[in-house]
Amino acid sequence: MRMSRYIFVGMLLGFILYKSEAVSWFRIYEMFRFQSFHMFGIIGSAIVSGIIIVQIVKRRHVKNVEGNEITFNDKNKTIYRYLIGGFIFGVGWALAGACPAPMFILLGSGKTVFIVYLIAAMTGTYLYGVLRPKLPH
Amino acid sequence: MLDFLIQVRDFIAQPWPWYVAGPMLALLMFILLYFGHEFGISDNFRLMCAADGADKMNDFFKINWQTGEWNLLVALGAVFGGYMVSHYFLGDQGNIAHISDATVASLQEIGVKVEQGKVPMVPDFIGWDALLTWQGWLMLAGGGLFVGFGARYAGGCTSGHAISGLSALQLPSLIAVVGFFAGGLLVTYFVLPLLFPL
Numbered sequence: 001m002r003m004s005r006y007i008f009v010g011m012l013l014g015f016i017l018y019k020s021e022a023v024s025w026f027r028i029y030e031m032f033r034f035q036s037f038h039m040f041g042i043i044g045s046a047i048v049s050g051i052i053i054v055q056i057v058k059r060r061h062v063k064n065v066e067g068n069e070i071t072f073n074d075k076n077k078t079i080y081r082y083l084i085g086g087f088i089f090g091v092g093w094a095l096a097g098a099c100p101a102p103m104f105i106l107l108g109s110g111k112t113v114f115i116v117y118l119i120a121a122m123t124g125t126y127l128y129g130v131l132r133p134k135l136p137h
Numbered sequence: 138m139l140d141f142l143i144q145v146r147d148f149i150a151q152p153w154p155w156y157v158a159g160p161m162l163a164l165l166m167f168i169l170l171y172f173g174h175e176f177g178i179s180d181n182f183r184l185m186c187a188a189d190g191a192d193k194m195n196d197f198f199k200i201n202w203q204t205g206e207w208n209l210l211v212a213l214g215a216v217f218g219g220y221m222v223s224h225y226f227l228g229d230q231g232n233i234a235h236i237s238d239a240t241v242a243s244l245q246e247i248g249v250k251v252e253q254g255k256v257p258m259v260p261d262f263i264g265w266d267a268l269l270t271w272q273g274w275l276m277l278a279g280g281g282l283f284v285g286f287g288a289r290y291a292g293g294c295t296s297g298h299a300i301s302g303l304s305a306l307q308l309p310s311l312i313a314v315v316g317f318f319a320g321g322l323l324v325t326y327f328v329l330p331l332l333f334p335l
Contacts, residue, residue: 003206003207003210004210005172006172006207006208006210006211006214007210007211007213007214007217008214009165009168009169009172009211009214010210010211010212010213010214010215010216010217010218011214011215011217011218011221012161012165012214012218013162013165013211013214013215013218014214014215014216014217014218014219014221014222015149015218015221015222015226016153016158016161016162016165017158017215018218018219018222018223019149019150019151019152019153019158019222019226019231020152020153020154020155020157020158021152021234021235021258022158023219023258023259024234024236024258024259025259025260025263026234026236026240026244026251026256026258026260027234027236028321029236029240029243029244029325029329030236030237030240031321032318032321032322032324032325032326033239033240033243033325035236035237035239035240035243036236036237036239036240037155038155039155040155041154041155041156041159042155042158042159042162043159043295043299043300044159045155045156045158045159045160045163046158046159046160046162046163046166046299046300046304047159047163047299047300047303047304048159049159049160049162049163049164050162050163050166050300050301050303050304050305051303051304051306052163053163053164053166053167053304054304054305054306057167057170062171064170064171064172064173065171065172065173066173068173070170070171070173072305074307075292075302075307075309075310076309077308077309078309079312081290081291081292082291082292082298082309082310082312082313082316083312083313083315083316083319084290084291084316085286085287085288085289085290085291085292085313085316086287086291086298086312086313086314086315086316086317086319086320087287087316087317087319087320088283088286088287088290088291088316088320089283089284089286089287089288089290089291089294089313089316089317089320090287090316090317090318090319090320090321090322090323090324091280091283091287091320091321091323091324092279092280092281092282092283092284092285092286092287092320093280093284093295093317093320093321094280094320094321094322094323094324094325094328094329095275095276095279095280095283095324095328095329096263096276096277096279096280096281096284097260097263097276097280098280099178099179099284099294099295099296100178100179100181100182100284100288100294100295100296101178101215101294101295101296103281104178104212104213104215104216104219105215105216105218105219105222106219106259107216107219108215108216108217108218108219108220108223109219109220109222109223110220110223111259111263111264112265113263113264113265113267113268113277114277116268116277116278116281117277117278117280117281117284118281119281120277120278120279120280120281120282120285121179121182121281121282121284121285121288122182122185122186122189122285123281123282123285124182124281124282124283124284124285124286124287124289125179125182125183125186125285125286125288125289126186126191126195126198126285127282127285127286128197128285128286128289128290129183129186129191129195129196129197129198129289130195130197132197135290
């Protein structure tokens with residue numbers, strides 16, 4: 001089935017983040033204490049490689065699998081939603097020691113307790129949907 | 138042949154250094170771009186809400202969640218990946234987080250019992266037993282709540298903003314990442330020390 005390729009992409013994501021220890025609460029703590037280059041190396045080298053890839057894609061007009069040129073949508077140039085939303089996300093990231101991708105990976109590794117995190121994250125997302133009209137963006 | 142496969146397995150099962158993991162994440166982002174999609178994991182929470190009936194209760198979830206099927210499959214694949222690593226590609230170091238001596242010392246200072254070389258990947262204060270304490274609830278359920286709310290408010294999480302967004306030189310993503318660190322630093326320096334020992 002055509003869609004099964006996404007499962008393989010997800011599995012690759014699982015390998016990358018588990019084997020590099022980015023799924024570990026302790027690695028996130030270490031990052032926020034600036035006590036090791038490790039996490040900064042992962043994110044930093046991903047960004048540097050990503051910038052190179054995006055520039056090549058843009059300049060060479062690389063096409064996607066359906067034959068359409070790959071395009072990048074500019075995000076709305078506002079500040080509040082990114083700063084406040086980002087801040088709230090950061091609070092959760094440091095508390096749980098896991099962002100969304102590691103949560104799925106750890107769930108699969110047998111840490112069933114992350115189902116609590118998943119339900120809480122869905123609740124948080126729903127809460128945002130409800131409060132959205134009242135929040136500055 | 139079997140020997141060779143075991144060698145491949147053992148090679149993959151080693152801890153991966155940052156300079157392998159980072160470029161591979163960028164490659165993964167490109168694979169998704171090639172398939173016509175933007176790498177971003179937290180959107181799955183919204184899709185799951187919509188699929189569970191939130192689309193009938195709130196406009197924000199009035200989306201055709203089937204168009205996000207690819208992303209839900211990536212999340213499902215991540216679950217499988219976690220299973221595969223923990224069952225077949227763990228290696229002898231696989232359940233140890235190789236954090237720095239400085240971090241071990243800082244943790245001991247705030248009352249977390251850890252021993253260098255034996256730091257587990259997932260701490261025991263993130264577990265079912267820990268949910269009997271208010272600190273365990275705050276970290277796991279509170280953390281999840283903040284992550285879910287904040288990711289949607291900011292329009293993305295670590296994958297969507299820090300990797301996809303910054304790779305495309307999006308200034309809003311840089312603001313979001315500054316926000317991630319502001320929140321993370323506040324909790325790490327001022328809140329976590331109040332939680333231990335459990």
